[in-house]
Amino acid sequence: MTAVLPQSRALASINPVSKLAAALLLAAVLVLSIDWVSATVALALELVLFCFAGVPLRTLVIRTLPIWLAAPVAGLTIALYGEPSGATYFQWLFMHVSDGSLALALATTVRILAIGLPGVVLFITIDPTDLADGLAQVARLPSRFVLGALAGLRLVGLFIEDWRSLELARRARGVGDKGRIRRLFGQAFALLVLSIRRGSKLATAMEARGFGGPTERTWARESRVGAQDLALVLMGAAIAAAAVTVSVATGSWNFIGAR
Template structure:
């Protein structure tokens, strides 16, 4: 018999090594800037930074697009809708019946689309590179949140993948019985609603069993010990500092170019 080749260590990206709370703290000032101003400069800066930092996250481009394509589609739809119904200003670029697309409405649409992407895509990066157990450890040990709440949230987070598999299984079972395989849009919608109701029933049953099991094992009762300590390292400090620096850069460039536009002004 030949000896088995030693397994190679799995490469861990910079973002995966960072503490989950550090990543959330880094997102906080960036999100505040994006929510406060409706302009394309600050959103564009944050979006460019997210794309530039994508290699540090260890996420493949294909996987990232597979996770974020719906957000991209929503941003494009919002941008186009804003360009059609936004406030008209400047030169008319397109006249579509009662709707006019002007330079001002196009800029407003671009700002809306970029804003959605700039808020959502960094969140997707954090979501992909964060282990739910590490996040639960950080919330309980660093923020001192109640163990019952933290562990319940962790269980719900872990169940997302299970519910995805159950949705696929329910769809295959219904197709095997000839349900939802064709018909007009009304019948397809009714079939989809029936499948969604079945998934809701399965989720409630699974959540009930999980709650009873966790209660029987003493989750949330008294002081708990943790198998892994949640620590803050110099890398976490650098991540938080980078988040504040990016927020300051985006706000500063937006103010300097005159594009800064407070949403409540």
């Protein structure tokens, strides 16, 4: 089973497909330009909306921590190895810090935050089964693909338990106390074999129950979209439009196709 954050009142009635659409819409617009203005405007508006999302602050910080750590690392890499232009501040071997690389590093850092944070906030409140229902009924994706992906996602928790069981079994036999690197590869191979066998059995069981049949499927729970879903998508579009408008108005818009 996968751990899902209990849904807050602000996000409980929103269809998972609408959350996915809002996140993809915002990301699609932000990747069109490499500038810090559009990403900063989008990030500022997103942080305001996070206050009304109903997600506990501690949970929000913990779940988004990888993004907060990855964004500065990516920015530092761009600052050291990005395309140099303007005044040079530091140069050594392949590293070249200049005005252009620093501006590109800032734009990259803020853009990663602006794209990644709303995706995490929206997806930590999504149950995999609800998402599968929405993708099949609202987005009209093939049921065979949706159910296969759902089954695979549900097995992630089992893989973690299998890894722990393999580790305990090896230690019980006295072969898991030394050589961590060698043990890592051995356990990974054993988990791969176990996952292939389990996947084959699961596929056979699903086929036997008619999951791969050509007839149209029925669903136990109906997935609907309403006014809240439209409001979320419109908010995502409004944030994207505001970011582009401010960026163009300030002359900072830097379309990636023009590079």
